[in-house]
Amino acid sequence: MPTVAVPPQVPRVLRLTRTILLVVALALVLSACVTPALNAADYRDKALGSAEAATSEVGTAKLVCGLLLRERVLQSTADETLGASEDALGSISDSLLAVQPPRGADPIYLRLATQLDRAESAVRDARIAARRSDTDALVDLVGRMDTILADLAATEELLA
Amino acid sequence: MVRRQDLSGRQLDAALQLLDRQIVDSDGRMVAKVDDIELSERDGELEVTALLIGPGALGSRLRGELGRLVTSVWRRLRTDARPMPGRIEMSEVVRIDSAIHVAPSISELESVPGVNGYEQWVRQHIIERLPGASDE
Amino acid sequence: MKRGLAVALGILTAIGGFVDIGDIVTNAQVGSRFGLALVWVVVTGVAGICVFAEMSGRVAAVSGRATFDVVRERLGPRVGLMNLVASASITLLTFIAEIGGVALALQLATSINYFLWIPLVGFLVWVVLWRVKFVLLENVFGLMGLALIAFGVAVWQLGPDWGDLWEQAAQPGTPPGESAFTYWYYAVALLGAAMTPYEVFFFSSGGVEEKWKTRDIPVMRANVFVGFPLGGVLSISIAAAAAVVLLPMSIQADTLGQVALPVAVALGKIGLVVVLVGFFAATFGAACETGLSVGYSISQYFGWQWGKYVRPREAARFHLTILLGTILGVAVLLTTVDPIKVTEYSVVFSALALPLTYFPILVVANDRDYMGQHANSRTANALGTLFLFIIGVASLAAIPLMVVTKAGQ
Numbered sequence: 139m140p141t142v143a144v145p146p147q148v149p150r151v152l153r154l155t156r157t158i159l160l161v162v163a164l165a166l167v168l169s170a171c172v173t174p175a176l177n178a179a180d181y182r183d184k185a186l187g188s189a190e191a192a193t194s195e196v197g198t199a200k201l202v203c204g205l206l207l208r209e210r211v212l213q214s215t216a217d218e219t220l221g222a223s224e225d226a227l228g229s230i231s232d233s234l235l236a237v238q239p240p241r242g243a244d245p246i247y248l249r250l251a252t253q254l255d256r257a258e259s260a261v262r263d264a265r266i267a268a269r270r271s272d273t274d275a276l277v278d279l280v281g282r283m284d285t286i287l288a289d290l291a292a293t294e295e296l297l298a
Numbered sequence: 299m300v301r302r303q304d305l306s307g308r309q310l311d312a313a314l315q316l317l318d319r320q321i322v323d324s325d326g327r328m329v330a331k332v333d334d335i336e337l338s339e340r341d342g343e344l345e346v347t348a349l350l351i352g353p354g355a356l357g358s359r360l361r362g363e364l365g366r367l368v369t370s371v372w373r374r375l376r377t378d379a380r381p382m383p384g385r386i387e388m389s390e391v392v393r394i395d396s397a398i399h400v401a402p403s404i405s406e407l408e409s410v411p412g413v414n415g416y417e418q419w420v421r422q423h424i425i426e427r428l429p430g431a432s433d434e
Numbered sequence: 435m436k437r438g439l440a441v442a443l444g445i446l447t448a449i450g451g452f453v454d455i456g457d458i459v460t461n462a463q464v465g466s467r468f469g470l471a472l473v474w475v476v477v478t479g480v481a482g483i484c485v486f487a488e489m490s491g492r493v494a495a496v497s498g499r500a501t502f503d504v505v506r507e508r509l510g511p512r513v514g515l516m517n518l519v520a521s522a523s524i525t526l527l528t529f530i531a532e533i534g535g536v537a538l539a540l541q542l543a544t545s546i547n548y549f550l551w552i553p554l555v556g557f558l559v560w561v562v563l564w565r566v567k568f569v570l571l572e573n574v575f576g577l578m579g580l581a582l583i584a585f586g587v588a589v590w591q592l593g594p595d596w597g598d599l600w601e602q603a604a605q606p607g608t609p610p611g612e613s614a615f616t617y618w619y620y621a622v623a624l625l626g627a628a629m630t631p632y633e634v635f636f637f638s639s640g641g642v643e644e645k646w647k648t649r650d651i652p653v654m655r656a657n658v659f660v661g662f663p664l665g666g667v668l669s670i671s672i673a674a675a676a677a678v679v680l681l682p683m684s685i686q687a688d689t690l691g692q693v694a695l696p697v698a699v700a701l702g703k704i705g706l707v708v709v710l711v712g713f714f715a716a717t718f719g720a721a722c723e724t725g726l727s728v729g730y731s732i733s734q735y736f737g738w739q740w741g742k743y744v745r746p747r748e749a750a751r752f753h754l755t756i757l758l759g760t761i762l763g764v765a766v767l768l769t770t771v772d773p774i775k776v777t778e779y780s781v782v783f784s785a786l787a788l789p790l791t792y793f794p795i796l797v798v799a800n801d802r803d804y805m806g807q808h809a810n811s812r813t814a815n816a817l818g819t820l821f822l823f824i825i826g827v828a829s830l831a832a833i834p835l836m837v838v839t840k841a842g843q
Contacts, residue, residue, distance in 0.1 A: 331737030
């Protein structure tokens with residue numbers, strides 16, 4: 139069967155692809171890992187990240203509560219958003235607890251762990267109040283979240 | 299086997315121009331890509347006598363490990379003892395522009411063994427069994 | 435008159451169809467973290483997609499050949515195949531993100547968990563790709579996608595300090611608390627979101643589906659040069675809404691619900707409903723486009739009959755590819771992978787693959803044998819080369835930035 143025969147060539151392109159694939163795989167693995175804290179500075183960074191993430195979630199919940207009180211948000215959207223914030227706070231705590239705090243970091247650890255706990259329970263209460271359309275509870279919760287946000291802001295300042 | 303050095307540069311150029319172009323039937327239906335070409339010697343001149351299509355032809359052009367894999371899988375899937383890639387005679391080509399236009403219709407082309415066998419299998423065994431496969 | 439309406443419809447659907455889950459998520463994330471400091475990237479990306487979509491549309495109108503047809507012709511079977519594997523995987527990843535996005539939008543509207551929606555959404559996408567006419571598909575979702583204008587209305591209603599917003603956009607810089615690496619990581623992600631490769635696969639293949647001829651080039655250009663930039667304005671308004679409402683409250687937009695909140699603040703329940711409709715249309719439309727694009731690119735490489743202008747039985751392998759792609763997409767989503775994470779990765783990997791798509795288009799649009807008098811002008815070439823350089827840099831930077839910033843954390 140006559141065909142155009144092409145002289146064999148070193149598959150450089152193939153090797154390049156392999157390298158690229160390897161790099162991509164490595165990048166995925168690296169970016170997915172939670173690096174264990176090694177020293178005090180790393181731990182502070184990690185704690186700061188957790189505090190900022192918690193601020194974002196509590197802020198979201200507070201915003202949603204405000205919208206519910208002014209009847210500016212759909213029940214379903216409020217419910218889902220509060221649920222998502224509650225879940226996110228859960229995983230923020232989990233990933234902070236997974237890290238061994240270095241010596242001397244206990245005050246930071248205790249302070250942040252307590253704040254995360256309070257944040258999670260406030261958001262959980264907000265979800266419950268939202269489902270019940272419990273206006274009084276929502277008003278209370280907005281106040282509670284304001285305090286938590288102020289405390290988190292203080293922690294962030296301490297860590298920055 | 300025709301080696302590259304047997305061809306004059308211009309001839310090779312013309313032949314290579316055909317490679318990887320879309321083959322289109324008389325109605326403008328897409329048939330296949332030119333996966334390879336068949337060259338024959340006539341009166342001391344080399345000419346393209348057929349367009350070769352399907353994995354059997356593509357495998358040899360992919361080269362290397364991958365090419366061998368494609369070719370051997372294609373061979374396994376064929377029932378004939380000495381499988382040949384699908385071919386469309388060069389005499390059936392009517393016009394070449396951004397595509398290669400051939401005179402027969404796609405159903406005439408597909409009646410030749412080796413041409414779009416997988417397409418026909420998928421059509422018969424999967425797509426036509428779904429409701430509405432023949433609706434406009 | 436009729437022609438005018440057709441042009442207007444084309445432009446409107448180009449606007450509404452421009453935004454997809456990648457644009458929504460990335461713009462909201464960036465707006466909530468960096469304000470408008472990265473708007474210049476969206477502007478650059480939109481200009482880039484205009485330049486290359488016009489080229490690929492012109493190639494389709496003149497030669498009747500769509501993008502992947504010419505990719506293989508120019509790069510040969512081997513490099514073409516590697517390009518296909520990379521491009522089709524990224525398009526598939528985007529497809530998965532879009533289906534997830536539809537499910538998330540439905541969850542926000544109904545409170546029914548998105549997992550329950552995923553199989554249904556997958557099935558509906560497949561039914562639409564199997565049965566619905568191409569033009570109908572493009573027009574319905576394109577027009578519904580215009581609902582995202584609610585973001586623009588919301589920004590206007592919120593009455594922000596326009597001078598401040600302008601300053602953020604005109605004098606970009608890294609805000610306090612963010613590193614330069616994250617800034618550039620999100621710049622790459624935004625570029626990937628704005629210039630997603632599937633858009634040109636879909637655009638050029640759509641040209642073949644709609645049987646564009648040389649005389650249709652002016653209409654195609656109107657769609658691209660008016661429709662896409664206005665679609666880009668929608669993207670920017672999503673970022674602006676997040677910048678005005680979420681940024682001051684230190685809220686990072688990580689869920690679709692958070693993205694929608696600024697509109698609820700400004701416009702209440704009705705605005706929210708409109709935005710949810712917009713989310714649904716934009717993601718469902720994009721799911722159809724990416725699903726088709728997977729089929730288009732694979733079929734075009736191998737030379738199979740493709741397209742919705744023929745009966746499904748005449749494009750059997752094309753429809754099989756779409757069916758398998760949909761099943762795979764649903765299966766991946768059911769592994770509990772977070773659709774927003776999938777979206778984040780899909781835009782960065784899109785950025786990585788940008789040159790693979792755009793380089794062959796530039797080459798073919800220059801080929802006078804192929805294009806005759808419609809080959810690239812000097813301006814088109816200069817712009818094409820400039821953007822190729824930009825996306826080349828973004829592509830090289832994508833993975834290192836991803837590693838350094840742990841994917842933007």
